[in-house]
Structure formats: structure tokens, C-alpha cells
Amino acid sequence: xxxVTQTPKFRVLKTGQSMTxxxxxxxxxxxxxxxxxxxxxxxxxxxxxxxxGTTAKGEVPDGYNVSRLKKxxxxxxxxxxxxxxxxxxFCASSxxxxxxxxxxxxxxLTVT
Amino acid sequence: xxxxxxxxxxLHVQEGDSTNFTCSFPSSNFYALHWYRWETAKSPEALFxxxxxxxxxxxxxxxxxxxxxxxxxxxxxxGSQPEDSATYLCAFRSGATNKLIxxxxxxLAVQP
Numbered sequence: 287x288x289x290v291t292q293t294p295k296f297r298v299l300k301t302g303q304s305m306t307x308x309x310x311x312x313x314x315x316x317x318x319x320x321x322x323x324x325x326x327x328x329x330x331x332x333x334x335x336x337x338x339g340t341t342a343k344g345e346v347p348d349g350y351n352v353s354r355l356k357k358x359x360x361x362x363x364x365x366x367x368x369x370x371x372x373x374x375x376f377c378a379s380s381x382x383x384x385x386x387x388x389x390x391x392x393x394x395l396t397v398t
Numbered sequence: 399x400x401x402x403x404x405x406x407x408x409l410h411v412q413e414g415d416s417t418n419f420t421c422s423f424p425s426s427n428f429y430a431l432h433w434y435r436w437e438t439a440k441s442p443e444a445l446f447x448x449x450x451x452x453x454x455x456x457x458x459x460x461x462x463x464x465x466x467x468x469x470x471x472x473x474x475x476x477g478s479q480p481e482d483s484a485t486y487l488c489a490f491r492s493g494a495t496n497k498l499i500x501x502x503x504x505x506l507a508v509q510p
Contacts, residue, residue, distance in 0.1 A: 345497070387442075389441035
């Protein structure tokens with residue numbers, strides 16, 4: 287099992303550009319999450335999904351959109367990137383909402 | 399706003415020392431408390447998921463206790479080794495949501 291994978295690993299964007307981060311899991315987990323990690327702050331939840339076709343807002347959803355068209359994939363989109371979105375993005379999945387989360391390796395995004 | 403606080407922020411110990419750190423969380427509407435270990439350049443890995451007041455979990459030299467009535471959990475490492483060097487994160491889930499709220503972590507450095 288590959289577990290949770292994220293594509294790409296690194297990306298540099300100019301302000302105003304758009305991009306999509308892909309998260310894939312092969313563990314048949316229902317729940318998937320997108321977090322961002324910034325210095326001095328804990329992991330903050332951007333959006334999450336409780337199953338295929340569903341999404342919900344987390345703590346810091348502004349400027350991001352998500353889609354869960356297939357159970358194994360959870361996409362995070364930035365429509366118009368801003369320097370404040372420079373961060374490391376982690377995807378995670380779990381079998382149930384209170385269960386342990388399995389994290390991907392992260393995507394380092396820089397917006398100039 | 400749900401706050402999860404961890405102390406200390408960082409800790410430097412010598413190999414062989416035993417150490418412990420604290421996670422504080424809201425005492426009302428408790429559902430679960432997670433501990434994760436996060437090594438540099440890797441992704442967080444679950445250590446424990448605790449759900450019952452008075453719970454005590456152990457994995458090798460690492461153990462954790464939980465007090466849901468007063469809203470705290472302790473993580474203990476017995477006989478620290480250099481490979482224990484990592485950031486230790488706790489995360490709280492209330493019964494009202496599907497989301498984990500992460501603390502900012504305790505950075506442990508174990509010197510040989």
C-alpha cells in the first residue's frame with residue numbers, strides 16, 4: 287500500500303495563478319482532510335470530506351476549493367494564489383471521524 | 399473557539415533522561431484526544447488515540463494518560479534516545495464536530 291500520496295511535492299506560483307493539489311489514498315478511507323502548516327502554528331484544517339461527493343469547510347477555508355469526485359482522491363484548488371497561501375499543505379485520511387489520521391508527505395507551496 | 403495548548407514549546411534532554419509534556423484541551427464535550435509524532439522532513443504519524451477518562455496507553459518507551467474532566471493529557475518518554483527527537487503533536491476532537499484541533503506541538507531534542 288502506498289498509503290496517502292500528494293502531488294506535487296513542491297511548487298512555486300506567481301500571485302494570481304491557479305493550481306490544484308492532488309491527494310490520493312489507497313486505504314479505502316471515508317474521511318479525507320486538507321491542512322496547512324505555518325511556522326508557529328498548529329496544523330489548521332482547510333476543508334474536509336466525510337465521503338465521496340461531500341465536502342465541508344474547516345477552520346481556514348477562504349481562498350481554497352475542494353472536490354471529492356472519487357473516494358480515493360481529494361483535490362485542493364487555489365483559484366487565484368496569494369502570498370498568504372505560501373505554506374506546507376498536508377493531506378490526511380481516516381476510517382472514521384474520530385480515528386487516527388494518516389498523513390501524506392506534504393506539498394511545499396510558495397507564492398511570489 | 400476551541401484551544402489546544404501544549405507545553406513546553408521545546409525541550410532539550412540528554413540521552414537516557416525521562417521526559418514528559420502536557421496537552422491541555424477543553425474539558426466539555428470531549429470525544430477523543432490524539433497524539434502524533436512528527437519527525438523533521440516527514441509527515442505526522444499517530445501514536446495514540448484516547449477516548450476514555452483515565453485512559454493510559456503505552457507503545458514501547460512512550461506512554462500517555464488522559465484526564466477529560468480537567469482537560470489534560472500527558473505524554474511520557476522513558477529513557478529518551480536520539481531517535482525520539484521529533485515534534486509531538488496533540489489534537490482534540492469534540493463531540494460536536496468531525497474535526498481535529500491541533501496544538502502547536504512540543505519539539506523534543508535528545509542529545510547523545
